[in-house]
Amino acid sequence: MQSMDFLFKIRSRVVLCFLVLWSVAVSITLFHYTVSARGKYLEMGDKLAWKEGIIPSVRGRILDKNKKILAWTEKYFDLFLTGAGYIEIRRENEMMAELADIIVLEPIKINSKTMLLKKNLSPEEIILIDMIVSKYPEFKIIPRDERRTIDYSRVRSIIGTVKIEDNMMIGVNGLERTHNRLLSGSDGLYVVMLDKQGNWVRGTWKLLRKPKPGKDLILESNVEELRRQMP
Amino acid sequence: MRAMNETRSEASVGDLAIILYPMLFLLGLWGCLAIYNSTCYSEQPFHFAGRQFLWLMVGMLFLFLSSKLSFGFYKEAVFIIAILFYLPLIAVLAWGTQINGMNGWFSWDGIFFQPSEFAKAPFLLLLCWINSRVENEFKRFIALLGITAVWTIPVALQPDMGTSLVYFSAFLLVYWIGGGRIKYLFFSLVALVPVLVFFVIKNPYIFSRFYGFMDPMADPLGNGWHVMQFRYTLARGGFWGASWGKAVWANSYLPLAHSDSAFASLSESVGFAGAFPVIVGIMIICLAACRVADKARDNLRRTFIFCIPALFALQSLIHMSVNVTILPTTGITLPILSYGGSSLVSTMIAFGIFLPPQRLLKFLFHHSGNTFNIF
Numbered sequence: 001m002q003s004m005d006f007l008f009k010i011r012s013r014v015v016l017c018f019l020v021l022w023s024v025a026v027s028i029t030l031f032h033y034t035v036s037a038r039g040k041y042l043e044m045g046d047k048l049a050w051k052e053g054i055i056p057s058v059r060g061r062i063l064d065k066n067k068k069i070l071a072w073t074e075k076y077f078d079l080f081l082t083g084a085g086y087i088e089i090r091r092e093n094e095m096m097a098e099l100a101d102i103i104v105l106e107p108i109k110i111n112s113k114t115m116l117l118k119k120n121l122s123p124e125e126i127i128l129i130d131m132i133v134s135k136y137p138e139f140k141i142i143p144r145d146e147r148r149t150i151d152y153s154r155v156r157s158i159i160g161t162v163k164i165e166d167n168m169m170i171g172v173n174g175l176e177r178t179h180n181r182l183l184s185g186s187d188g189l190y191v192v193m194l195d196k197q198g199n200w201v202r203g204t205w206k207l208l209r210k211p212k213p214g215k216d217l218i219l220e221s222n223v224e225e226l227r228r229q230m231p
Numbered sequence: 232m233r234a235m236n237e238t239r240s241e242a243s244v245g246d247l248a249i250i251l252y253p254m255l256f257l258l259g260l261w262g263c264l265a266i267y268n269s270t271c272y273s274e275q276p277f278h279f280a281g282r283q284f285l286w287l288m289v290g291m292l293f294l295f296l297s298s299k300l301s302f303g304f305y306k307e308a309v310f311i312i313a314i315l316f317y318l319p320l321i322a323v324l325a326w327g328t329q330i331n332g333m334n335g336w337f338s339w340d341g342i343f344f345q346p347s348e349f350a351k352a353p354f355l356l357l358l359c360w361i362n363s364r365v366e367n368e369f370k371r372f373i374a375l376l377g378i379t380a381v382w383t384i385p386v387a388l389q390p391d392m393g394t395s396l397v398y399f400s401a402f403l404l405v406y407w408i409g410g411g412r413i414k415y416l417f418f419s420l421v422a423l424v425p426v427l428v429f430f431v432i433k434n435p436y437i438f439s440r441f442y443g444f445m446d447p448m449a450d451p452l453g454n455g456w457h458v459m460q461f462r463y464t465l466a467r468g469g470f471w472g473a474s475w476g477k478a479v480w481a482n483s484y485l486p487l488a489h490s491d492s493a494f495a496s497l498s499e500s501v502g503f504a505g506a507f508p509v510i511v512g513i514m515i516i517c518l519a520a521c522r523v524a525d526k527a528r529d530n531l532r533r534t535f536i537f538c539i540p541a542l543f544a545l546q547s548l549i550h551m552s553v554n555v556t557i558l559p560t561t562g563i564t565l566p567i568l569s570y571g572g573s574s575l576v577s578t579m580i581a582f583g584i585f586l587p588p589q590r591l592l593k594f595l596f597h598h599s600g601n602t603f604n605i606f
Contacts, residue, residue, distance in 0.1 A: 004530065006408045008408060008410070008524075008525075008533060008534075008537075009525060011407055011408050011410070012408060012521050012525070012537050013521075014407075014522065015404065015408065015537075016517065016518065016541075019514065019517060019541065019544050019545065019548065020514060022548050023510050023513070023514050023544075023548060024511060024557055025552075025557060026548060026551045026552055026557065027507060027510055029555040029556070029557050030465065030498065030503055030506060030507065030510075030551075030555050031503055031507075033462050033466055033555065033556075034465050034466065034468050034469055034498060034502055034503040034506075035469065035470050035503060037466070038466045038469055039466075040466075041462045041463055041466035042461070042463075042466045043464070044451075045463030045464065045480065047462070048451075049480075049483070049484070054376060076436075077380035079369055113475065137296055144346070162572065167565065192478060193483065193485035194485070195482075195484065196484055198382065201479055201482070201483050202272055203270065203272075203479070204479060209375060
């Protein structure tokens, strides 16, 4: 019995020493990652998760001398399916069925990977599909700026047109081109943390630079005078 | 003299209860906070933490109830207890619910019950009982190994390799503490090699996990993903932590932040300053139990008192080692702190089997300044 007691003491101490040494190794490693090597891993993690994004500036309006708006910008939201053709068929069917239960889809194939599911979502529709978009990162709601002009073809040709390049609206001809700098303003910049599905992590959005909206261009003529100017 | 020794042993185990009851409860509370933190960005931030708190209360109740029965009762009823807890291990294979690819739960009205967790303490009790009863060295080894195989195979078939590893560790621990021969232990480890080879061939993802563990920087977005996420999470915690409710990384990137990655998740919220006491606490439980086990005269009781906290510490250290990336990912939870009612309640019951509450109650309600002698 005494030898058993002794053996128990020795062997239990061996196990304890093993566990204590192991816990010391865990503690040292914990200290290493939380304190010693913290900067290195923080930087690596930030590179992976934090993404910068542009807040496009709102293009200034074009008004006649009576302050009647001739050209302005409207924001729309479109729903896309990205990675189409690469998603498991069962999952894609499930995703689409869930979505179709909520809104009426009008799918248009953009390219081999992307499909426009619905153009010009209303605010109510955005609220309704918010949960599904968070659940399935393949769905993306993408904002789109559209330049609108007054419905007079003669005036429209004086005002000119714009094109969108890298999310920026650039005047191509007419007043839009000649006064492009004044109308453009400057884009804002933000950073946000993305989760592994690519969704924004709540509470991590930070504004780095405020967008400056473009200035309004006020013409020296009114609409009728502009119409008369054109042949 | 013998009676005096027994009384001294009872008193020491009772003293241990004065330390262990509050420590287990504090660890449980710490776990609830960690779980809240790791799920605070979800739709229902209190869902898991609230349930865990409820389980903690149930666990404390079971700790008290299981400790009310004398150790002699468990000793007498060891076979009945073992059979009662073994049968669900078989039944779950046929009628169990699958979660995370494992067929290891019975579900009833939204409550999940994991038999392999509840079977841990009866299995250990059975091992300790065989160890104390069988005199012949070889027969004892075969009996312990046989029982371990019988209990581990249904768990491995679920497949729950983490719990299987804990069961096998329990066998190694009991046989070693019980004075087993080193050559038999070595033989049992060698016998494990073909099982491991078979398992690795059947699950080739283990190779990629291993490569990812060895050199996570080589493929941080692929094989090394989990290892790198653990490191980023720990780094975000720093020394003082990112504070409660701000464990963004654990919420967004850690796999199973409230269970398999609980320690890393905790480290992000409370930093080194809050995670290190957990390691210390677990080791104190283990050291205190060992001190008390030394004083127990009965071989079965002594082995059991030592092995329960040692196994608890072993499982905790495996979990923490995975989370601080000194071991490859295994999928073992942190007992008491990780989310899971079955694990929490079964751990409490296991401690309750050898922790009589009388001394604790006396200490709480009639404390007259007596010193207690844990160390």
